[in-house]
Amino acid sequence: MNTLAHGWGDGGGPGPWIPLFPLVWALVVGGGIALWRRTVRRGRGPWARASAPATPGAHSPLAILGRRFAAGEIDEDEYWRRLSVLSEEFGHRGGTA
Numbered sequence: 001m002n003t004l005a006h007g008w009g010d011g012g013g014p015g016p017w018i019p020l021f022p023l024v025w026a027l028v029v030g031g032g033i034a035l036w037r038r039t040v041r042r043g044r045g046p047w048a049r050a051s052a053p054a055t056p057g058a059h060s061p062l063a064i065l066g067r068r069f070a071a072g073e074i075d076e077d078e079y080w081r082r083l084s085v086l087s088e089e090f091g092h093r094g095g096t097a
Contacts (some may be wrong), residue, residue, distance in 0.1 A: 065086060
């Protein structure tokens with residue numbers, strides 16, 4: 001009985017197509033890993049957190065102050081006043097090393 005594993009050619013050996021099976025499986029596994037990594041890095045999928053900020057520091061006090069000033073919620077004087085307070089609180093404190 002000629003089967004694919006033993007009936008190819010006159011020698012009865014498996015034939016030259018046998019190395020293709022590991023190659024095909026390696027491509028399938030590698031493609032799956034690449035797809036998974038791209039999906040996870042971009043934050044898509046059911047496991048992605050919906051409350052994650054788009055950029056690091058998006059909810060920092062300085063970023064919120066800048067957005068409020070840009071939206072017109074506070075005027076320029078109040079912006080600079082609050083910025084000086086936040087700079088003292090979160091920024092460098094003068095010449096201390």
